[in-house]
Amino acid sequence: MAIDYLIATFIESLKGVPTTLFITFFALIAALPLGLLLAIARLKKIPVLSQLARLYTLIIRGTPLILLILLFYSFVPSFLNAFFKAHDIAIDIFKVNPLFYACTVFLLVAIAAVAEIFRSALLAVDGGQFEAGKVANLSTFHIYARIILPQALVSSLPNLCNLAITLVKGTSLVFVMTVKDITAIAKIQASYGYNYAESYLVIFAIYILVCTAIQVVFKKLADYVALDRRMPLKQMEKQHNEKVTIEKGVLYAEHS
Protein backbone atom coordinates (compact mmCIF):
# COMPACT_ATOMS: atom_id res chain seq x y z
CA MET A 1 0.00 0.00 0.00
CA ALA A 2 1.22 3.42 -0.92
CA ILE A 3 0.07 5.00 2.32
CA ASP A 4 1.92 2.42 4.38
CA TYR A 5 5.02 3.03 2.35
CA LEU A 6 4.68 6.81 2.84
CA ILE A 7 4.35 6.47 6.59
CA ALA A 8 7.18 3.94 6.86
CA THR A 9 9.48 6.07 4.75
CA PHE A 10 8.53 9.18 6.68
CA ILE A 11 9.51 7.54 9.96
CA GLU A 12 12.66 6.06 8.48
CA SER A 13 13.73 9.37 6.88
CA LEU A 14 13.16 11.23 10.13
CA LYS A 15 16.19 9.32 11.40
CA GLY A 16 18.22 11.46 9.01
CA VAL A 17 17.06 14.70 10.64
CA PRO A 18 19.70 14.63 13.42
CA THR A 19 22.45 14.16 10.82
CA THR A 20 21.11 17.04 8.73
CA LEU A 21 20.79 19.30 11.76
CA PHE A 22 24.19 18.25 13.08
CA ILE A 23 25.97 19.18 9.86
CA THR A 24 24.03 22.45 9.62
CA PHE A 25 24.55 23.65 13.15
CA PHE A 26 28.07 22.37 13.51
CA ALA A 27 28.96 24.39 10.38
CA LEU A 28 26.97 27.43 11.45
CA ILE A 29 28.24 27.63 15.02
CA ALA A 30 31.86 26.82 14.23
CA ALA A 31 31.72 29.40 11.44
CA LEU A 32 30.69 32.22 13.78
CA PRO A 33 34.13 32.94 15.31
CA LEU A 34 36.00 32.21 12.07
CA GLY A 35 33.61 34.27 9.95
CA LEU A 36 33.89 37.10 12.45
CA LEU A 37 37.65 36.97 12.16
CA LEU A 38 37.48 37.25 8.37
CA ALA A 39 34.90 40.04 8.60
CA ILE A 40 37.11 42.04 10.95
CA ALA A 41 40.19 41.33 8.82
CA ARG A 42 38.39 42.82 5.84
CA LEU A 43 36.87 45.76 7.67
CA LYS A 44 40.12 46.67 9.39
CA LYS A 45 42.01 46.02 6.15
CA ILE A 46 44.57 43.86 7.93
CA PRO A 47 47.29 43.23 5.33
CA VAL A 48 47.51 39.74 3.81
CA LEU A 49 44.68 38.39 5.94
CA SER A 50 42.26 40.82 4.35
CA GLN A 51 43.23 39.83 0.81
CA LEU A 52 43.15 36.14 1.71
CA ALA A 53 39.70 36.56 3.20
CA ARG A 54 38.53 38.24 0.04
CA LEU A 55 39.96 35.55 -2.20
CA TYR A 56 38.49 32.84 0.00
CA THR A 57 35.00 34.33 -0.12
CA LEU A 58 35.31 34.79 -3.86
CA ILE A 59 36.21 31.13 -4.43
CA ILE A 60 33.64 29.64 -2.08
CA ARG A 61 30.78 31.84 -3.26
CA GLY A 62 31.68 31.22 -6.88
CA THR A 63 31.54 27.43 -6.65
CA PRO A 64 28.44 25.23 -6.74
CA LEU A 65 28.00 23.34 -3.51
CA ILE A 66 27.89 19.97 -5.27
CA LEU A 67 31.21 20.74 -6.93
CA LEU A 68 32.79 21.64 -3.60
CA ILE A 69 31.54 18.38 -2.15
CA LEU A 70 32.80 16.32 -5.07
CA LEU A 71 36.17 18.06 -5.15
CA PHE A 72 36.59 17.73 -1.43
CA TYR A 73 35.52 14.10 -1.32
CA SER A 74 37.75 13.18 -4.25
CA PHE A 75 40.92 14.89 -3.17
CA VAL A 76 41.05 15.23 0.59
CA PRO A 77 40.91 11.52 1.51
CA SER A 78 43.71 10.70 -0.94
CA PHE A 79 45.84 13.55 0.33
CA LEU A 80 45.21 12.58 3.93
CA ASN A 81 46.01 8.97 3.14
CA ALA A 82 49.33 9.90 1.54
CA PHE A 83 50.07 12.23 4.43
CA PHE A 84 49.31 9.63 7.10
CA LYS A 85 51.36 7.01 5.29
CA ALA A 86 54.31 9.36 4.87
CA HIS A 87 54.29 10.19 8.57
CA ASP A 88 53.52 6.69 9.79
CA ILE A 89 50.27 7.72 11.40
CA ALA A 90 48.11 4.69 11.99
CA ILE A 91 44.77 6.01 10.76
CA ASP A 92 42.89 4.05 8.15
CA ILE A 93 41.49 6.73 5.89
CA PHE A 94 38.73 4.47 4.62
CA LYS A 95 37.32 4.07 8.10
CA VAL A 96 36.92 7.79 8.69
CA ASN A 97 33.26 8.65 9.11
CA PRO A 98 32.12 10.52 5.96
CA LEU A 99 30.20 12.84 8.29
CA PHE A 100 33.60 14.35 9.07
CA TYR A 101 34.07 15.38 5.44
CA ALA A 102 30.51 16.67 5.19
CA CYS A 103 30.93 18.84 8.27
CA THR A 104 34.20 20.23 6.95
CA VAL A 105 32.78 21.15 3.54
CA PHE A 106 29.75 22.85 5.07
CA LEU A 107 31.98 24.64 7.55
CA LEU A 108 34.05 26.04 4.68
CA VAL A 109 30.89 27.25 2.98
CA ALA A 110 29.41 28.69 6.18
CA ILE A 111 32.58 30.63 7.04
CA ALA A 112 32.43 32.55 3.77
CA ALA A 113 28.73 33.30 4.21
CA VAL A 114 29.05 34.28 7.89
CA ALA A 115 31.99 36.56 7.06
CA GLU A 116 29.82 38.47 4.60
CA ILE A 117 26.87 38.60 7.00
CA PHE A 118 29.02 39.96 9.84
CA ARG A 119 30.81 42.39 7.58
CA SER A 120 27.59 44.08 6.54
CA ALA A 121 26.17 43.91 10.07
CA LEU A 122 29.29 45.54 11.55
CA LEU A 123 29.20 48.22 8.88
CA ALA A 124 25.58 48.91 9.75
CA VAL A 125 26.35 49.79 13.39
CA ASP A 126 26.68 53.54 13.57
CA GLY A 127 30.35 54.51 13.78
CA GLY A 128 29.51 57.38 16.10
CA GLN A 129 29.18 54.89 18.93
CA PHE A 130 32.81 53.95 18.42
CA GLU A 131 33.80 57.59 18.84
CA ALA A 132 31.61 57.90 21.91
CA GLY A 133 33.40 54.90 23.38
CA LYS A 134 36.81 56.36 22.57
CA VAL A 135 35.84 59.66 24.21
CA ALA A 136 34.85 57.72 27.34
CA ASN A 137 38.32 56.11 27.35
CA LEU A 138 36.99 52.65 26.53
CA SER A 139 39.47 50.37 24.78
CA THR A 140 38.90 49.41 21.15
CA PHE A 141 38.45 45.80 22.20
CA HIS A 142 35.91 46.79 24.83
CA ILE A 143 33.94 48.92 22.38
CA TYR A 144 33.80 46.06 19.91
CA ALA A 145 33.03 43.36 22.45
CA ARG A 146 30.37 45.15 24.46
CA ILE A 147 28.86 47.72 22.15
CA ILE A 148 29.40 47.10 18.44
CA LEU A 149 29.36 43.28 18.30
CA PRO A 150 26.23 42.68 20.36
CA GLN A 151 24.33 45.02 18.05
CA ALA A 152 25.81 43.44 14.94
CA LEU A 153 24.90 39.96 16.19
CA VAL A 154 21.29 40.95 16.79
CA SER A 155 20.95 42.55 13.39
CA SER A 156 22.54 39.58 11.63
CA LEU A 157 20.08 37.04 13.09
CA PRO A 158 17.69 37.15 10.10
CA ASN A 159 20.60 36.55 7.72
CA LEU A 160 21.96 33.75 9.90
CA CYS A 161 18.50 32.18 9.78
CA ASN A 162 18.59 32.33 6.00
CA LEU A 163 22.03 30.75 6.04
CA ALA A 164 20.84 27.94 8.33
CA ILE A 165 18.02 27.18 5.92
CA THR A 166 20.34 27.29 2.94
CA LEU A 167 22.65 24.85 4.72
CA VAL A 168 19.80 22.48 5.60
CA LYS A 169 18.79 22.37 1.97
CA GLY A 170 22.41 21.98 0.93
CA THR A 171 22.84 18.94 3.15
CA SER A 172 20.54 17.05 0.78
CA LEU A 173 23.66 16.67 -1.37
CA VAL A 174 25.77 14.87 1.21
CA PHE A 175 24.46 11.48 0.05
CA VAL A 176 27.17 11.64 -2.61
CA MET A 177 29.65 11.38 0.30
CA THR A 178 27.70 8.36 1.58
CA VAL A 179 26.44 10.30 4.58
CA LYS A 180 23.01 9.06 5.62
CA ASP A 181 20.97 12.24 5.83
CA ILE A 182 17.24 12.69 5.15
CA THR A 183 17.61 12.47 1.38
CA ALA A 184 20.00 9.52 1.46
CA ILE A 185 17.69 7.46 3.64
CA ALA A 186 14.69 8.23 1.47
CA LYS A 187 16.59 7.24 -1.65
CA ILE A 188 17.70 3.98 -0.08
CA GLN A 189 14.11 3.24 0.92
CA ALA A 190 12.92 4.04 -2.57
CA SER A 191 15.46 1.83 -4.25
CA TYR A 192 14.01 -1.37 -2.72
CA GLY A 193 10.75 -1.13 -4.61
CA TYR A 194 11.47 1.70 -7.01
CA ASN A 195 9.17 4.12 -5.10
CA TYR A 196 11.16 7.24 -5.89
CA ALA A 197 8.19 9.57 -6.41
CA GLU A 198 6.70 8.63 -3.04
CA SER A 199 10.03 9.03 -1.27
CA TYR A 200 10.53 12.48 -2.73
CA LEU A 201 7.07 13.50 -1.58
CA VAL A 202 7.91 12.38 1.93
CA ILE A 203 11.16 14.30 2.22
CA PHE A 204 9.52 17.29 0.56
CA ALA A 205 7.33 17.44 3.66
CA ILE A 206 10.22 16.75 6.04
CA TYR A 207 12.38 19.55 4.64
CA ILE A 208 9.51 22.00 4.90
CA LEU A 209 8.96 20.96 8.51
CA VAL A 210 12.64 21.27 9.40
CA CYS A 211 13.04 24.65 7.71
CA THR A 212 9.89 25.98 9.34
CA ALA A 213 11.12 24.81 12.72
CA ILE A 214 14.41 26.62 12.18
CA GLN A 215 12.59 29.82 11.28
CA VAL A 216 10.48 29.55 14.41
CA VAL A 217 13.58 29.04 16.57
CA PHE A 218 15.32 32.05 15.04
CA LYS A 219 12.20 34.17 15.46
CA LYS A 220 12.11 33.25 19.15
CA LEU A 221 15.79 34.03 19.45
CA ALA A 222 15.30 37.41 17.76
CA ASP A 223 12.41 38.23 20.09
CA TYR A 224 14.52 37.17 23.03
CA VAL A 225 17.44 39.45 22.24
CA ALA A 226 15.30 42.37 21.07
CA LEU A 227 15.89 45.35 23.33
CA ASP A 228 12.21 46.16 23.66
CA ARG A 229 11.56 42.80 25.27
CA ARG A 230 13.64 43.76 28.28
CA MET A 231 11.09 46.35 29.17
CA PRO A 232 8.10 46.62 26.88
CA LEU A 233 7.10 50.20 26.18
CA LYS A 234 3.53 49.55 27.24
CA GLN A 235 4.66 48.32 30.60
CA MET A 236 6.83 51.39 31.04
CA GLU A 237 4.00 53.70 30.09
CA LYS A 238 1.79 51.94 32.57
CA GLN A 239 4.35 52.33 35.34
CA HIS A 240 4.83 55.95 34.46
CA ASN A 241 1.11 56.65 34.41
CA GLU A 242 0.64 54.91 37.72
CA LYS A 243 3.38 57.00 39.21
CA VAL A 244 1.88 60.21 37.87
CA THR A 245 -1.51 59.20 39.22
CA ILE A 246 -0.04 58.49 42.61
CA GLU A 247 1.83 61.78 42.66
CA LYS A 248 -1.28 63.64 41.60
CA GLY A 249 -3.24 61.80 44.25
CA VAL A 250 -0.78 62.93 46.87
CA LEU A 251 -0.91 66.45 45.52
CA TYR A 252 -4.66 66.59 45.63
CA ALA A 253 -4.74 65.03 49.07
CA GLU A 254 -2.40 67.72 50.34
CA HIS A 255 -4.56 70.45 48.90
CA SER A 256 -7.89 69.20 50.10
Next chain:
Amino acid sequence: MLNIRNLHKQFGSHEVLRGIDLTVNQGDVVVILGPSGSGKTTLLRSINFLEPADSGTIELDGETFEIAKATKQDIQGIRKHTGFVFQNYNLFANKTAEQNITEGLIYGLGLSKNVAKTIAQDVLEKVGLREFAHHYPSQLSGGQQQRVGIARAIAAEPKVLLFDEPTSALDPELVGDILAIMKSLAKAGKTMVVVTHEMGFAKEVASEVVFMDGGVIVEQGRPEEIFEFPKEERTQQFLARILGDFVRA
Protein backbone atom coordinates in the same frame (compact mmCIF):
# COMPACT_ATOMS: atom_id res chain seq x y z
CA MET B 1 42.44 76.08 31.67
CA LEU B 2 42.65 75.20 27.97
CA ASN B 3 45.33 76.70 25.78
CA ILE B 4 45.56 75.85 22.12
CA ARG B 5 48.61 77.06 20.22
CA ASN B 6 49.30 77.05 16.50
CA LEU B 7 47.05 74.13 15.59
CA HIS B 8 47.41 72.83 12.04
CA LYS B 9 45.44 70.10 10.34
CA GLN B 10 45.30 68.88 6.77
CA PHE B 11 42.96 66.43 5.06
CA GLY B 12 44.97 65.39 2.02
CA SER B 13 45.94 68.65 0.38
CA HIS B 14 43.11 70.57 1.99
CA GLU B 15 44.17 72.65 4.98
CA VAL B 16 41.34 72.61 7.48
CA LEU B 17 43.05 74.31 10.39
CA ARG B 18 45.66 76.92 9.59
CA GLY B 19 47.29 77.93 12.84
CA ILE B 20 44.59 78.19 15.48
CA ASP B 21 45.31 79.90 18.80
CA LEU B 22 42.60 79.77 21.40
CA THR B 23 42.58 80.35 25.13
CA VAL B 24 39.72 79.19 27.30
CA ASN B 25 39.73 80.25 30.93
CA GLN B 26 38.12 78.50 33.86
CA GLY B 27 34.35 79.04 33.74
CA ASP B 28 34.38 80.46 30.21
CA VAL B 29 31.69 79.58 27.72
CA VAL B 30 33.33 79.91 24.33
CA VAL B 31 30.97 79.70 21.36
CA ILE B 32 32.55 78.98 17.99
CA LEU B 33 30.61 80.26 14.99
CA GLY B 34 31.36 79.98 11.32
CA PRO B 35 30.10 78.74 7.99
CA SER B 36 30.23 75.02 7.29
CA GLY B 37 33.68 73.90 6.21
CA SER B 38 35.29 76.61 8.30
CA GLY B 39 37.01 74.01 10.47
CA LYS B 40 35.10 74.67 13.69
CA THR B 41 34.05 71.05 14.24
CA THR B 42 37.55 69.83 13.35
CA LEU B 43 38.97 72.24 15.89
CA LEU B 44 36.64 70.90 18.56
CA ARG B 45 37.39 67.29 17.66
CA SER B 46 41.13 67.92 17.66
CA ILE B 47 41.00 69.07 21.27
CA ASN B 48 40.28 65.54 22.52
CA PHE B 49 42.08 63.80 19.64
CA LEU B 50 38.98 62.43 17.94
CA GLU B 51 40.56 64.04 14.88
CA PRO B 52 44.18 64.50 15.90
CA ALA B 53 45.68 67.68 14.51
CA ASP B 54 48.98 67.48 12.65
CA SER B 55 50.93 69.97 14.74
CA GLY B 56 50.58 72.46 17.56
CA THR B 57 50.25 72.24 21.30
CA ILE B 58 47.37 71.83 23.69
CA GLU B 59 47.66 72.84 27.30
CA LEU B 60 44.97 71.46 29.55
CA ASP B 61 44.87 72.23 33.24
CA GLY B 62 48.58 73.06 33.46
CA GLU B 63 49.80 70.13 31.40
CA THR B 64 51.15 70.83 27.92
CA PHE B 65 50.96 68.31 25.11
CA GLU B 66 52.83 68.47 21.85
CA ILE B 67 50.21 67.11 19.47
CA ALA B 68 52.52 65.28 17.11
CA LYS B 69 54.20 63.55 20.07
CA ALA B 70 51.17 62.78 22.23
CA THR B 71 51.22 59.24 23.60
CA LYS B 72 48.26 57.01 24.24
CA GLN B 73 48.46 57.95 27.91
CA ASP B 74 48.45 61.66 27.04
CA ILE B 75 45.36 61.23 24.89
CA GLN B 76 43.61 59.22 27.59
CA GLY B 77 44.50 61.91 30.11
CA ILE B 78 43.03 64.63 27.90
CA ARG B 79 39.88 62.60 27.25
CA LYS B 80 39.49 62.01 30.96
CA HIS B 81 39.33 65.75 31.52
CA THR B 82 37.09 66.61 28.59
CA GLY B 83 33.46 65.69 28.03
CA PHE B 84 32.15 65.54 24.49
CA VAL B 85 28.56 65.98 23.31
CA PHE B 86 27.94 64.81 19.75
CA GLN B 87 25.64 66.25 17.15
CA ASN B 88 24.01 62.85 16.62
CA TYR B 89 24.05 61.91 20.33
CA ASN B 90 25.96 58.67 19.57
CA LEU B 91 24.43 56.80 22.46
CA PHE B 92 25.28 53.12 22.75
CA ALA B 93 22.15 51.61 21.23
CA ASN B 94 22.37 48.36 23.19
CA LYS B 95 22.73 50.07 26.56
CA THR B 96 20.13 51.78 28.70
CA ALA B 97 20.39 55.47 29.53
CA GLU B 98 22.01 54.56 32.82
CA GLN B 99 24.41 52.05 31.27
CA ASN B 100 25.40 54.63 28.68
CA ILE B 101 26.75 56.66 31.55
CA THR B 102 28.16 53.91 33.76
CA GLU B 103 29.98 52.09 30.94
CA GLY B 104 32.64 54.79 30.63
CA LEU B 105 32.84 55.38 34.37
CA ILE B 106 33.40 51.71 35.15
CA TYR B 107 35.51 50.53 32.21
CA GLY B 108 37.05 53.83 31.13
CA LEU B 109 37.84 55.38 34.49
CA GLY B 110 37.85 52.33 36.73
CA LEU B 111 35.16 53.42 39.18
CA SER B 112 33.25 50.79 41.11
CA LYS B 113 29.83 49.77 39.85
CA ASN B 114 28.03 51.24 42.83
CA VAL B 115 29.77 54.59 42.58
CA ALA B 116 29.14 54.70 38.83
CA LYS B 117 25.46 53.94 39.35
CA THR B 118 25.09 56.68 41.93
CA ILE B 119 26.77 59.16 39.60
CA ALA B 120 24.55 58.06 36.71
CA GLN B 121 21.40 58.56 38.73
CA ASP B 122 22.67 61.92 39.84
CA VAL B 123 23.44 63.24 36.35
CA LEU B 124 20.24 61.79 34.89
CA GLU B 125 18.38 63.69 37.59
CA LYS B 126 20.22 66.83 36.52
CA VAL B 127 18.99 66.50 32.94
CA GLY B 128 15.50 65.58 34.10
CA LEU B 129 15.57 61.94 33.03
CA ARG B 130 15.60 60.09 36.34
CA GLU B 131 12.48 58.20 35.30
CA PHE B 132 14.13 57.07 32.08
CA ALA B 133 17.25 55.43 33.49
CA HIS B 134 16.27 52.01 32.18
CA HIS B 135 15.09 53.09 28.75
CA TYR B 136 17.06 52.21 25.67
CA PRO B 137 17.98 55.01 23.25
CA SER B 138 15.41 53.71 20.75
CA GLN B 139 12.75 54.31 23.38
CA LEU B 140 13.74 57.95 23.85
CA SER B 141 13.00 61.02 21.75
CA GLY B 142 15.87 62.88 20.09
CA GLY B 143 15.80 65.53 22.79
CA GLN B 144 15.88 62.92 25.53
CA GLN B 145 18.73 61.10 23.80
CA GLN B 146 20.75 64.30 23.66
CA ARG B 147 20.04 64.88 27.34
CA VAL B 148 21.49 61.45 28.06
CA GLY B 149 24.41 62.46 25.84
CA ILE B 150 24.99 65.51 28.02
CA ALA B 151 24.58 63.49 31.20
CA ARG B 152 27.18 61.05 29.91
CA ALA B 153 29.57 63.90 29.10
CA ILE B 154 29.30 65.56 32.52
CA ALA B 155 29.33 62.32 34.55
CA ALA B 156 33.09 62.20 35.04
CA GLU B 157 33.13 65.89 35.99
CA PRO B 158 35.46 66.88 33.17
CA LYS B 159 37.37 70.15 33.34
CA VAL B 160 36.12 71.20 29.90
CA LEU B 161 32.89 70.32 28.12
CA LEU B 162 32.95 70.23 24.34
CA PHE B 163 29.68 70.52 22.40
CA ASP B 164 29.59 69.74 18.69
CA GLU B 165 26.39 71.31 17.31
CA PRO B 166 24.36 69.66 20.05
CA THR B 167 21.00 70.89 18.77
CA SER B 168 21.38 70.66 14.98
CA ALA B 169 19.86 67.19 14.73
CA LEU B 170 16.85 68.03 16.88
CA ASP B 171 13.30 69.02 16.06
CA PRO B 172 12.93 72.77 16.61
CA GLU B 173 10.61 72.36 19.57
CA LEU B 174 13.17 70.20 21.39
CA VAL B 175 16.07 72.60 20.95
CA GLY B 176 14.98 74.74 23.88
CA ASP B 177 15.31 71.86 26.37
CA ILE B 178 18.90 71.21 25.43
CA LEU B 179 19.84 74.88 25.44
CA ALA B 180 18.25 75.26 28.87
CA ILE B 181 20.41 72.44 30.22
CA MET B 182 23.50 73.97 28.65
CA LYS B 183 22.61 77.31 30.19
CA SER B 184 22.30 75.76 33.62
CA LEU B 185 25.69 74.08 33.15
CA ALA B 186 27.18 77.44 32.22
CA LYS B 187 25.60 79.00 35.28
CA ALA B 188 27.08 76.26 37.42
CA GLY B 189 30.48 77.49 36.29
CA LYS B 190 31.38 74.70 33.84
CA THR B 191 34.02 75.55 31.29
CA MET B 192 32.48 74.96 27.88
CA VAL B 193 33.46 75.15 24.22
CA VAL B 194 30.38 75.09 22.01
CA VAL B 195 30.13 74.82 18.25
CA THR B 196 26.61 75.91 17.39
CA HIS B 197 24.37 77.89 15.08
CA GLU B 198 22.13 78.99 17.94
CA MET B 199 22.74 82.74 17.91
CA GLY B 200 20.38 83.32 20.80
CA PHE B 201 22.42 80.98 22.97
CA ALA B 202 25.66 82.64 21.87
CA LYS B 203 24.36 86.09 22.71
CA GLU B 204 22.91 85.15 26.03
CA VAL B 205 25.32 82.61 27.46
CA ALA B 206 28.70 82.97 25.77
CA SER B 207 31.47 84.77 27.57
CA GLU B 208 33.48 84.74 24.35
CA VAL B 209 32.43 84.32 20.73
CA VAL B 210 34.90 83.04 18.17
CA PHE B 211 34.20 83.43 14.48
CA MET B 212 36.05 81.00 12.22
CA ASP B 213 36.32 80.88 8.47
CA GLY B 214 38.67 79.05 6.13
CA GLY B 215 40.56 77.32 8.93
CA VAL B 216 41.50 80.46 10.84
CA ILE B 217 39.96 82.47 13.65
CA VAL B 218 38.79 85.61 11.88
CA GLU B 219 37.59 87.46 14.91
CA GLN B 220 36.84 86.88 18.54
CA GLY B 221 35.46 88.88 21.43
CA ARG B 222 32.61 89.31 23.83
CA PRO B 223 29.24 88.45 22.27
CA GLU B 224 28.02 92.06 22.29
CA GLU B 225 31.17 93.14 20.43
CA ILE B 226 30.89 90.43 17.81
CA PHE B 227 27.15 90.73 17.25
CA GLU B 228 26.82 94.54 17.49
CA PHE B 229 30.14 95.74 16.09
CA PRO B 230 31.83 93.02 14.04
CA LYS B 231 35.10 94.39 12.72
CA GLU B 232 35.81 91.95 9.93
CA GLU B 233 33.85 91.94 6.72
CA ARG B 234 33.55 88.15 6.69
CA THR B 235 32.01 88.20 10.15
CA GLN B 236 29.55 90.87 9.09
CA GLN B 237 28.50 88.91 6.03
CA PHE B 238 28.09 85.71 8.00
CA LEU B 239 26.06 87.37 10.73
CA ALA B 240 23.91 89.22 8.20
CA ARG B 241 23.09 85.94 6.49
CA ILE B 242 22.42 83.96 9.67
CA LEU B 243 20.54 86.69 11.50
CA GLY B 244 18.67 87.58 8.31
CA ASP B 245 17.48 83.99 8.15
CA PHE B 246 16.61 84.25 11.78
CA VAL B 247 14.44 87.34 11.23
CA ARG B 248 12.75 85.81 8.21
CA ALA B 249 11.99 82.63 10.10
